[in-house]
Amino acid sequence: MSTAGDASSVLFELLHSSLISYVCSSEDNKSKSVSQLEAHGFRVGQSLAEQLTKDTPRFKDDLEIMKFICRDFWNAVYQKQVDNLRTNHQGVYVLQDNNFKLFTHISAGKQYIEFAPQVD
Amino acid sequence: MSKQPGRGLESRKLVGELFTLTYGALVSQLIKDYDNDDEINKQLDKMGYNIGIRLVEDFMARSNVDKCQDFRETAEVLSKMAFKMYLNISPTIANWSPANDEFSFILDNNPLVEFVELPDDHPDLNYSNILCGAIRGALEMLQLEVETWFSKDVLKGDNITELRVKYIKRLTDALPAGED
Numbered sequence: 001m002s003t004a005g006d007a008s009s010v011l012f013e014l015l016h017s018s019l020i021s022y023v024c025s026s027e028d029n030k031s032k033s034v035s036q037l038e039a040h041g042f043r044v045g046q047s048l049a050e051q052l053t054k055d056t057p058r059f060k061d062d063l064e065i066m067k068f069i070c071r072d073f074w075n076a077v078y079q080k081q082v083d084n085l086r087t088n089h090q091g092v093y094v095l096q097d098n099n100f101k102l103f104t105h106i107s108a109g110k111q112y113i114e115f116a117p118q119v120d
Numbered sequence: 121m122s123k124q125p126g127r128g129l130e131s132r133k134l135v136g137e138l139f140t141l142t143y144g145a146l147v148s149q150l151i152k153d154y155d156n157d158d159e160i161n162k163q164l165d166k167m168g169y170n171i172g173i174r175l176v177e178d179f180m181a182r183s184n185v186d187k188c189q190d191f192r193e194t195a196e197v198l199s200k201m202a203f204k205m206y207l208n209i210s211p212t213i214a215n216w217s218p219a220n221d222e223f224s225f226i227l228d229n230n231p232l233v234e235f236v237e238l239p240d241d242h243p244d245l246n247y248s249n250i251l252c253g254a255i256r257g258a259l260e261m262l263q264l265e266v267e268t269w270f271s272k273d274v275l276k277g278d279n280i281t282e283l284r285v286k287y288i289k290r291l292t293d294a295l296p297a298g299e300d
Contacts, residue, residue: 007205010178011171012139018167019146026153040145047141047235048134076134 009079009101016102024115045073052076066093078102136208140234147247157244164246168253169260176258179205191287192216194264195223198255207231211283221287224271226280238275246270251283263291 020037027033052072059065070082074097084096106112146167150160183201188194195213203225204210211225232248246252252268259266265288272278 006135007178007182008135008139008208011175011206012135012142014171014174015139015142015146018170019142019149022146022163022167023149036149040142040149044138044141044145048138051134051137077138079135 006079013102013105017105030115048076049073062091063087066095070095136231137234140231143232143250144236151239151242151245157242160242161244161246161249164249165253165256168250168255169257170253171250172254172257172259173261175206175254176261179258191220191223194259195225195285199225202258215282215284223285225283225285227283228280230274230281233275233281236275243276246273247275248273248281248283255283255285260291265289265291 019040023033023036024030027036053068056068059068066085066087070085074080074082078097078101080097080099080101082095083098084094086094086096147160147164150163154160154163179202182205183197185197185201188197199211199213209227209229209231211227213223214226215224216222227248230248232251236247238245238247246269249270252270256266256268267286267288269284270282271284272280272282274281
């Protein structure tokens with residue numbers, strides 16, 4: 001059905017990349033631009049999650065919430081599910097997407113590494 | 121595994137919503153960065169242009185259309201195919217100029233403005249101006265220079281949203297202009 005070839009997602013990807021290039025070019029400080037992007041994502045994600053959950057019962061526990069994120073939310077945003085969800089059962093979850101949609105058009109070299117947020 | 125949220129989700133609608141919300145985020149960022157509505161409009165137009173010049177390739181690959189014979193056909197293809205394909209709307213074509221070089225798209229149902237109200241202190245903001253840029257960019261790649269602008273916008277209190285397109289000239293040299 002809606003794969004990476006869907007016309008409306010092509011448009012979304014182009015819009016997304018122009019948002020990123022705008023934020024990165026208007027802000028010299030890298031960590032500031034990353035947090036700007038995150039703030040935008042926060043708003044978008046919040047609205048989408050509201051839409052997606054409006055007819056569902058309240059989640060029982062955080063594992064259910066994670067399942068919602070991995071399945072329904074990921075599907076809505078990226079048209080696929082998260083490939084792997086791992087947890088240490090102490091509240092840390094690791095989501096693994098082996099073919100992250102927004103990266104598929106970026107070459108796999110080191111060119112963009114410096115733009116990625118770093119874990120210190 | 122007891123409950124099944126997400127049954128019957130209309131994924132297409134959600135992609136559209138994601139698009140609308142992301143566009144809103146972009147505009148709100150521009151409003152933060154610029155004081156002047158004209159400057160925001162210009163930035164949106166520029167981004168649209170950059171999207172248009174890339175999008176047209178995807179469009180040609182999907183649509184398989186032949187060269188348009190005249191400007192009227194261009195208008196039809198834009199409305200019935202391009203708008204339909206990417207935004208799932210088909211704007212009405214209206215208000216042709218006597219010389220057949222200028223027409224309007226009437227956007228009855230603009231997905232970009234679905235959750236939008238213009239703030240009072242931005243009376244001149246053309247919220248959907250990215251569309252103008254996208255059309256201009258896409259047609260330029262097809263060697264057609266046009267001018268595009270919003271002449272009416274429901275967000276500004278008009279009764280319709282009208283996007284005007286004016287034919288300027290046919291470009292002969294196929295050299296694309298710099299992206300900037």
